[in-house]
Amino acid sequence: DGGITQSPKYLFRKEGQNVTLSCEQNLNHDAMYWYRQDPGQGLRLIYYSQIVNDFQKGDIAEGYSVSREKKESFPLTVTSAQKNPTAFYLCASSTRDRGPGYTFGSGTRLTVV
Amino acid sequence: QQQVKQSPQSLIVQKGGISIINCAYENTAFDYFPWYQQFPGKGPALLIAIRPDVSEKKEGRFTISFNKSAKQFSLHIMDSQPGDSATYFCAVSGAGSYQLTFGKGTKLSVIP
Numbered sequence: 695d696g697g698i699t700q701s702p703k704y705l706f707r708k709e710g711q712n713v714t715l716s717c718e719q720n721l722n723h724d725a726m727y728w729y730r731q732d733p734g735q736g737l738r739l740i741y742y743s744q745i746v747n748d749f750q751k752g753d754i755a756e757g758y759s760v761s762r763e764k765k766e767s768f769p770l771t772v773t774s775a776q777k778n779p780t781a782f783y784l785c786a787s788s789t790r791d792r793g794p795g796y797t798f799g800s801g802t803r804l805t806v807v
Numbered sequence: 808q809q810q811v812k813q814s815p816q817s818l819i820v821q822k823g824g825i826s827i828i829n830c831a832y833e834n835t836a837f838d839y840f841p842w843y844q845q846f847p848g849k850g851p852a853l854l855i856a857i858r859p860d861v862s863e864k865k866e867g868r869f870t871i872s873f874n875k876s877a878k879q880f881s882l883h884i885m886d887s888q889p890g891d892s893a894t895y896f897c898a899v900s901g902a903g904s905y906q907l908t909f910g911k912g913t914k915l916s917v918i919p
Contacts, residue, residue: 700850725905734816736911737851737896744905784850788905795841795898796907798850 696721700785700799707772707779707806715770715802717785723797724789726768730754731782731801740783743768772804780806810834811899813910820917826884828913830897833878839900840873841907842882846893854895855882887917 698719707713719726728740739752743762757776762768768787772779782803786796811832820826830840841856857864857871857880864871870883884891894914898907 727906737909742906782848786850788907790905795839795853795856796843796851798843798852800850801848803848 698785698787698797698799700783700802702802703800705802705804707804709806710774712771712773713779713804715772715783715785715804717768717770717799718766719768719787719797720766721787721789721797722765723787724765725787726762727786727788727796728752728758728760728768728770729784729786731784737784740770779804810908811897811910813897813913815913816911817914818916820884820887820915822887822889822917822919824887824917826887826891826915826917827881828895828897828915829879829881830899830910831877831879832899834899834901835878836901837899839907840871840880841898841900842869842871843896843898843909844893845896845912851894851896884915887915889917889919891915892917 701716725744727742729737738754740758741760743749759771784801785799788796813830842854843851844854845851855866855869857873868885873880894912896912897910900907
């Protein structure tokens with residue numbers, strides 16, 4: 695079955711450490727996205743990529759970095775520069791025809807301890 | 808500038824009642840209007856979507872009503888059930904664009 699896989703589901707990080715969240719899709723979608731979700735804040739766009747080896751900052755990119763070396767993969771690194779990284783992180787993908795809209799992963803809950 | 812405004816932020820409905828969530832947008836170039844449903848600890852999933860050539864689309868108990876002149880669209884959940892308790896997001900997208908812009912979400916609670 696085609697889908698989008700995020701791992702791990704839960705992640706704990708010590709302050710000052712970088713951590714990388716994985717996102718893999720086998721839907722052959724061109725575009726991929728990272729969102730951050732906090733209670734009452736909705737979905738806030740961190741980074742997006744419409745093509746391999748190219749990506750753009752979203753609304754809250756500070757303290758985050760991404761890469762898009764393969765069409766299937768769009769990992770997100772939460773760096774030590776992100777002051778409040780505890781949140782629920784969602785990855786999504788989409789195609790230009792937008793028939794099914796975005797497909798979301800099941801999310802990674804990151805907690806800084 | 809918020810491109811899509813969603814209301815209410817939260818909604819409590821009695822079982823069997825009608826839940827109504829509204830969204831308003833500014834840009835008349837938007838041409839795709841989906842609604843997503845998210846359960847706690849899960850990613851959002853596409854619930855229903857409409858394009859501006861129709862004023863209403865119905866799938867089971869879920870209906871989108873679209874008012875192009877008012878630049879508004881709404882989600883109606885008929886015969887609301889406790890299993891419908893979730894957060895609902897509206898979104899908009901323009902022609903030729905990959906990207907969706909989401910509303911801030913509505914937390915729906917259906918009480919027995």
